[in-house]
Amino acid sequence: MAADPARIAQAWTLLAELGVTLADLQHDAQPARPTFDAYLPQVLAAAGPGALRTYRSYWQRMATTWAGWAIDTVTASDIQALRQQITDHAHVRRNSRDGRHAGELFVAAARAFYNRAIADGLIQATDSPAHRVGKPRRLPSTRRALTADELTEINLAARTSGNDTILDALLLRLHTETACRRGGALGLRLQDLDATRGLVLLREKGGTVRWQPITLDLAAGLTQHAAVRGAVQPADALLRYLNGKALTSRRYDHLWHRIGQHLPWVTAHGISTHWLRHTTLTWVERHFGYGIARAYAGHTDTTGPATTTYIKADLQAVAAALAAMTGQSHPLAQPGDRRPGGNQPDGRHAARPES
Structure with a gap:
């Protein structure tokens, strides 16, 4: 049975009066997203040894900072702010670059986290806030061949x-x-x-x-x-x-x-x-x-x-x-x-x- 154009027009008018968009209706129809702390064990279980060694501490930092937050509520600005905190408080080593490497690794860890959420169908690829945050440009290594x-x-x-x-x-x-x-x-x-x-x-x-x-x-x-x-x-x-x-x-x-x-x-x-x-x-x-x-x-x-x-x-x-x-x-x-x-x-x- 074909939809009545007059009733469709009335529905759009009502939605406009209520300030509701079609995106709002679609969002409400979707199930609630897990929180960072609830989803972290699933991310850890799916990660390989190399990813765990490199990203685990950053994932845990995300889960602690945004505990109770649904994974689709964090914005690119939130990730940028946490990246700046990690950069500013990075452990100073002999070959430190003012925290640039820590900031780069954090963004990579956040992207890996959201890649898992995308693969699990929890968010769309275009909705990942981590992929809208740029990684610091990697500086040339000071490593050289020994004499x-x-x-x-x-x-x-x-x-x-x-x-x-x-x-x-x-x-x-x-x-x-x-x-x-x-x-x-x-x-x-x-x-x-x-x-x-x-x-x-x-x-x-x-x-x-x-x-x-x-x-x-x-x-x-x-x-x-x-x-x-x-x-x-x-x-x-x-x-x-x-x-x-x-x-x-x-x-x-x-x-x-x-x-x-x-x-x-x-x-x-x-x-x-x-x-x-x-x-x-x-x-x-x-x-x-x-x-x-x-x-x-x-x-x-x-x-x-x-x-x-x-x-x-x-x-x-x-x-x-x-x-x-x-x-x-x-x-x-x-x-x-x-x-x-x-x-x-x-x-x-x-x-x-x-x-």
Whole structure:
């Protein structure tokens, strides 16, 4: 049955007199949205380990600040105001940038929160207030490649201080040879070590998994370390404390704090494990080119110029770069593999680990 135009006109007139719009009627017909504190457990349960590690504190701050508020009642101005509070009160570290990084992470966390609400059908994508707040522009990193002398000093300080110099020496060498992140090292299991072929299986951010070449000397050291400290089952953690417990990220914090006590310039520049990754990849890129450096780093993203689709390197090329960098042969490196131009490493480059 067709609607009566006269009655429709009367209805619109009545709505206008009442000051009610069609959007008001549609909004009222929708179920009530959950509050921030009520919805937070659902967001946490759906988040991956990386997101939890990065965003959890910001999500909790949102739930505390806006406890009892429905998620669709917060405005872009509310998010901007909380971002400013977080920026102003960010913890001051050696490499602080006046809270810019904290502000950037908060906006990213708010967007991730609302992305979950959008995926759950609680709000429309166009209604997200977090996506109407801009993130601070990221400033260039002050991180650089370490020099050969700096790397030597760091290794020496680690091996002559502390309560577990063997573990610390293995950590520094592992990160220098593989350019892996802390998460990749902490995730290593006994079954991830192929000592015969000189490989470790790294699982890092973004769910990436790759075999990474290491020297046979390091492979032997890791094998002995695991055996002495109680790694028996294939799924047992490879890196362990003296008491046999699996290594945690706290060891890295203590390691760099101790090195900084012996080498004040380490503390002054805010040097961390990631500087080793930067150092190794810089050396590989300078001597073997972008494609092999990209494979060495485990980068699998497709962002950037279209030519990155065709710039690829295989495991043998990465092994050849490792062999040139360390001066030790590798089972997977082809005998004819050399650096461009045929030059061999000079023995004083920044990435070579101490033996």
